[in-house]
Amino acid sequence: MLARFLCSLILLSALAVGAPAPQVPGYTDADSPFVQTPLPITPLATSFYPDSQVPVRFNHMLQAIQTSPASEPPRRSSDVTGPTSHGPYEGTPTTTGAEMASTTLASTITELPPNPTATYYNTNGKLQNPEPAPYIPAGGLGTNGTLPRYMVESDFDYESIALGLYQEWIELDLFNNGLAVFSEEDFLSEGLTAEDRAYIAFMAIQETGHATLLSNMLGPAAPPQCTYNYPFRTVREFIDFNQKLTRWGESGVWGFINHLDSREVAQMLAQSIATEARQQISFRQMLGLFPQPVWFETGIPQSWAWTYLAPYISSCPENATRLAWQNFPGLHFENQPNPNRFSPNDTQPWEVVGNRTADPSDSLIPTDEQCVNLNVTGFGCGPAITRNRSEPLSFPGKQVNFTWDNPGQQVGPNNSYVTSTQAGTPQFVAWVSQLNVSYTPLEHTGDNKGYTYQPADVVYEGDPAVNGTMFVALTDTDLFVTPFNLTMINPHVAALGLYQAG
Ligand SMILES: *[C@@H]1O[C@H](CO)[C@@H](O)[C@H](O)[C@H]1NC(C)=O
Ligand SMILES: *[C@@H]1O[C@H](CO)[C@@H](O)[C@H](O)[C@H]1NC(C)=O
Ligand SMILES: *[C@@H]1O[C@H](CO)[C@@H](O)[C@H](O)[C@H]1NC(C)=O
Ligand SMILES: *[C@@H]1O[C@H](CO)[C@@H](O)[C@H](O)[C@H]1NC(C)=O
Ligand SMILES: *[C@@H]1O[C@H](CO)[C@@H](O)[C@H](O)[C@H]1NC(C)=O
Numbered sequence: 001m002l003a004r005f006l007c008s009l010i011l012l013s014a015l016a017v018g019a020p021a022p023q024v025p026g027y028t029d030a031d032s033p034f035v036q037t038p039l040p041i042t043p044l045a046t047s048f049y050p051d052s053q054v055p056v057r058f059n060h061m062l063q064a065i066q067t068s069p070a071s072e073p074p075r076r077s078s079d080v081t082g083p084t085s086h087g088p089y090e091g092t093p094t095t096t097g098a099e100m101a102s103t104t105l106a107s108t109i110t111e112l113p114p115n116p117t118a119t120y121y122n123t124n125g126k127l128q129n130p131e132p133a134p135y136i137p138a139g140g141l142g143t144n145g146t147l148p149r150y151m152v153e154s155d156f157d158y159e160s161i162a163l164g165l166y167q168e169w170i171e172l173d174l175f176n177n178g179l180a181v182f183s184e185e186d187f188l189s190e191g192l193t194a195e196d197r198a199y200i201a202f203m204a205i206q207e208t209g210h211a212t213l214l215s216n217m218l219g220p221a222a223p224p225q226c227t228y229n230y231p232f233r234t235v236r237e238f239i240d241f242n243q244k245l246t247r248w249g250e251s252g253v254w255g256f257i258n259h260l261d262s263r264e265v266a267q268m269l270a271q272s273i274a275t276e277a278r279q280q281i282s283f284r285q286m287l288g289l290f291p292q293p294v295w296f297e298t299g300i301p302q303s304w305a306w307t308y309l310a311p312y313i314s315s316c317p318e319n320a321t322r323l324a325w326q327n328f329p330g331l332h333f334e335n336q337p338n339p340n341r342f343s344p345n346d347t348q349p350w351e352v353v354g355n356r357t358a359d360p361s362d363s364l365i366p367t368d369e370q371c372v373n374l375n376v377t378g379f380g381c382g383p384a385i386t387r388n389r390s391e392p393l394s395f396p397g398k399q400v401n402f403t404w405d406n407p408g409q410q411v412g413p414n415n416s417y418v419t420s421t422q423a424g425t426p427q428f429v430a431w432v433s434q435l436n437v438s439y440t441p442l443e444h445t446g447d448n449k450g451y452t453y454q455p456a457d458v459v460y461e462g463d464p465a466v467n468g469t470m471f472v473a474l475t476d477t478d479l480f481v482t483p484f485n486l487t488m489i490n491p492h493v494a495a496l497g498l499y500q501a502g
């Protein structure tokens, strides 16, 4: 224990000493060598055809695709053309509970000292080991010439990618569903154009590719698409739900991707989650929020992503592969800041459309309290590349009130999963954002009811940790965890919510 403490102390002080000095101390002189007059913007074109004709030759690939589209790698799902069915599940589940192995070895994972091989430390910037070949520094995984195998390599991999696939499937359905249930006029009245609709349609088609990729890396029992039950009633609420759902979709992957056994699978997954990250930013922009109010996107455990997702799946086809992850009880914010208000402080209690943890904020507030069609800088929140909100959605020191559910609720496809917790009475509120977990004391005010104050912690100087769409848990202890061992918090989680801090 002492040795470990000393070890991390040495590491920390070494890092402090070793940090390079800033290279750019400040821009003291903003003069530039070029003339700073706005470029003329007129005259503008009034006729657009014909273009110049550029040389082109039909190559073999192009011809093959044009004559036989079947030569393209097949997708597991086609583009949606007809209606899909939605709504709550009314039946009785034929099975309940998470997927389990025939044997479970212990009730929790125990903490261990650092891996004995984790010792590399470079103080002089020189190569410390022989290079395997020119221009190739020693080390890395999958760098020694072995052939890649793009398949999951463990139960951990399988369950993580299967969870990712459940997520890709709902995104595919959700984006299409919003386009189907709301008209072009509905979108226009909230400031979104036909071109924005086309963009959302493109995002849906991206999901067919992601779902195909993940299915291929799982093999024959890859879960299929399910039927969903959505909370939104307006375009704003659809967009709000999308920015929340893609937030946990993205963060869910960041939480496990570096723990995967298969680096090959992680490679492909990273390349799909990069587009999911772009989707999340775009939905924030469509909601008139600041597109990226943090310096780091956070990673969350799989069971958290599954907790957020499951309440929106009404049923899955018979024999759909089930997941091994936990569903935690829901945490509900009484004063969840409403991004549809120009004055978030005026948000009324329970201004959300329902009591599932990721339900969007109510957009049907009086029009003179809304910001969506307000053309006033600092107060307007219509779709834009970026918006400055003069009044922040939330702020350090804000009293945040909540209620939470008891375990034992049926959730997820066919109501066939059951919420559970291994934690004792909750004592702390864990704010999981960016690279940090900050704990604030939980004050109980009644049965499953309480409050706390938003913390003022920073990641690095100038970067408040708590911002954006972020993750909040009630815990029975203030366990110290960091991004690579956050999952160790799970046995201490009593309830889980999603907070719109900015
Ligand atoms: C090559 O690297 C992999 C890990 O990436 C390792 O499992 C394997 O044993 C190595 N093969 C050889 C021949 O060194
Ligand atoms: C879930 O419901 C669907 C539709 O009713 C049914 O086909 C399927 O077998 C059910 N699955 C479970 C696990 O109950
Ligand atoms: C589900 O699994 C059972 C048992 O393996 C099998 O008899 C049944 O045909 C399967 N149903 C479907 C729709 O695949
Ligand atoms: C919102 O409430 C906080 C805390 O009471 C206060 O400091 C802030 O000024 C309020 N915002 C506005 C715009 O009044
Ligand atoms: C959510 O739950 C709270 C307390 O349990 C209740 O007061 C509130 O009306 C509910 N809100 C909705 C939208 O159902």
Ligand SMILES: *[C@@H]1O[C@H](CO)[C@@H](O)[C@H](O)[C@H]1NC(C)=O
Residues within 6 Å of the ligand: 373, 374, 375
């Ligand atoms: C807001 O400004 C935009 C762009 O100038 C304009 O098209 C729109 O009609 C304005 N909306 C309102 C409600 O004034």
Ligand SMILES: *[C@@H]1O[C@H](CO)[C@@H](O)[C@H](O)[C@H]1NC(C)=O
Residues within 6 Å of the ligand: 377, 378, 388
């Ligand atoms: C937007 O916010 C930034 C940072 O808070 C501030 O420096 C800037 O002046 C604001 N710009 C406008 C147009 O409100």
Ligand SMILES: *[C@@H]1O[C@H](CO)[C@@H](O)[C@H](O)[C@H]1NC(C)=O
Residues within 6 Å of the ligand: 290, 293, 294, 389, 392, 394, 395, 396, 464, 466, 467, 468, 501, 502
């Ligand atoms: C969150 O980020 C936005 C945009 O930079 C900023 O205006 C707001 O004050 C931030 N909130 C906190 C609590 O720092």
Ligand SMILES: *[C@@H]1O[C@H](CO)[C@@H](O)[C@H](O)[C@H]1NC(C)=O
Residues within 6 Å of the ligand: 334, 335, 349, 399, 400, 401, 445, 451
């Ligand atoms: C939060 O709870 C406290 C204590 O129960 C109460 O005084 C306060 O009015 C509540 N605030 C909101 C916004 O509901």
Ligand SMILES: *[C@@H]1O[C@H](CO)[C@@H](O)[C@H](O)[C@H]1NC(C)=O
Residues within 6 Å of the ligand: 435, 436, 437, 438, 457, 458, 459, 460
């Ligand atoms: C937040 O995380 C950063 C990076 O790991 C760390 O340096 C900082 O001390 C953490 N802040 C808090 C309040 O825990």
Ligand SMILES: *[C@@H]1O[C@H](CO)[C@@H](O)[C@H](O)[C@H]1NC(C)=O
Residues within 6 Å of the ligand: 111, 112, 479, 480, 481, 482, 485, 488
């Ligand atoms: C998580 O990792 C940090 C080091 O980054 C360590 O100090 C902490 O004790 C670990 N937490 C658990 C519960 O293992």
